[in-house]
Amino acid sequence: MTSAVFLIFGATGDLARRKLFPAFYSLYRERKLGDRFAVIGLARRSRTNDQFRDDVYESIQEFARYNVTKDEQWDAFAEHFEYMSLDINNVDGFRQLRELTDRLDVKFDIGGNRLFYLALAPELFGNVSHNLKAGGLLEGAGWHRLVIEKPFGYDLPSAEKLNAEIRQVFEEQDIYRIDHYLGKEMVQNINVVRFANAFFEPLWNNKYIANIQITLSETVGVEERGGYYEHSGALRDMGQNHMLQMLAIMAMEPPSRMHPEDIRDEKVKVFRSLRGFQTAAEVRANTVRGQYVAGNIKGEQVRGYRDEDKVNPESTTETYFAARVFVDNFRWAGVPFYIRTGKRLPVKTTEVVVEFKNVPNNVYLSRKHKLEPNLLVFRVNPLEGIYFKMNAKQPGSEGTIVPVAMDFCQSCQIGLNTPEAYERLLYDAARGDSTYFTRWDEVALAWKYVDKIASAWGERTDDLHLYSAGTWGPEQGQQLVAEDGFRWWPVNGQDEGEVTWGHTQM
Ligand SMILES: NC(=O)C1=CN([C@@H]2O[C@H](COP(=O)(O)OP(=O)(O)OC[C@H]3O[C@@H](n4cnc5c(N)ncnc54)[C@H](OP(=O)(O)O)[C@@H]3O)[C@@H](O)[C@H]2O)C=CC1
């Protein structure tokens, strides 16, 4: 890994504690971080270096995939961490920050590289960029990269404004916009499965694929993020970013090279091909939104969204949405992509299901066998793996046909100790690999698509459907798919009592 000073703005926050410090530790343990690095934690509250290192230790103990003990190895790691109290709005503080950064640069023989990680509320992004420049932190040898968290704006105009502020200081190539789903092993694996296997590509089109389903379901409610979520809702929180990104990866053409810009160019073409909604009626015909009310999840009674902390008791924010999306190009004409996400659903899972069309002629029909469609499923999390469902003869039967699955369970074989998304993304940003970060044109096109939905929804509230916590969302979400003669496939291989699943480990 190249050497760098990592400046973490928002170092006392939730993201730093749960994701970033554990990621640093895993990279260190895997010798991807080397010794020529320093991490400066920045936030307003006061902390000594020792207190900060204790905070980092606790976060690693609680959230990292490696065990930590206060031994020599820990001391050697912790020595790289320092803290400085800084208000983003105080430009003088940035001058002092430059001195600290330069001192650590010399101490750890870094050579000028700087990675600025903004784990902050987006309203502060513009000020930080401006003050980094004013404080002289962008001067000198080495690279200067900016890593920013989502949400990147609230809609297209606000995203454009934010982008313009940042672009006054940083070039696009030095801006790394995080979508942590792109750092997930199985999302990255979609491209490999598609482009490194001869047998999928010929089938990857509207001749053979009936529909594609992307489910991102969560059992949690809004937890302590009610204030943020009220403003955002499921469409902006998950739809504009993670879901459309996964859709683009499924739908994109093979790039000519696995170069970041080539891959992102191909995704942009998908975003440009999304069939936009012309009227509010079209939006209503192709989308469903819902909000959870009190219910039961895994035996535990949970409150409804409107009773959550920092949520308006009359809120109309959606905690669930489903949509039928079309990609209007030669490859995908006529193939619906169904996407759905929700909080307080029965299972935590992310899965992408490719449903294939039926065989042209069912020769088993005379024996009353209605064949199940073939499915290719990418399990993204928490289970990681790929399975392929097909029809086979039940052994010993007189030709009874049953669906069986070839099941590659990555998380069972390699263990759940696969790298966390943030580990991968931090590592990539430090290496200058922007493949799994979102480029501005992707972000803008995704907002353009989502804004049409949000504005149609904004016109009235009578189509916000309530669903009980612990269910699969409003019935209208099922109908959306049923209208086309399909159904949502059970996730996590948890069938609904209709399909027998055989599991053959490869
Ligand atoms: N938490 C999560 O799981 C996820 C978070 N994100 C995004 O990451 C970003 C950070 O989120 P999260 O960590 O949850 O937020 P928190 O509210 O937990 O943390 C915010 C941080 O910002 C600091 N801060 C606030 N104002 C200032 C200021 N004026 N000057 C300096 N520091 C300031 C706070 O420290 P202090 O009060 O000491 O100044 C704190 O360290 C947000 O953009 C969020 O949307 C994205 C995905 C998931």
Ligand SMILES: O=C1O[C@H](COP(=O)(O)O)[C@@H](O)[C@H](O)[C@H]1O
């Ligand atoms: O970005 C977000 O993602 C999480 C879900 O991420 P996962 O990696 O746990 O699947 C979601 O809970 C949160 O609301 C959203 O902001």
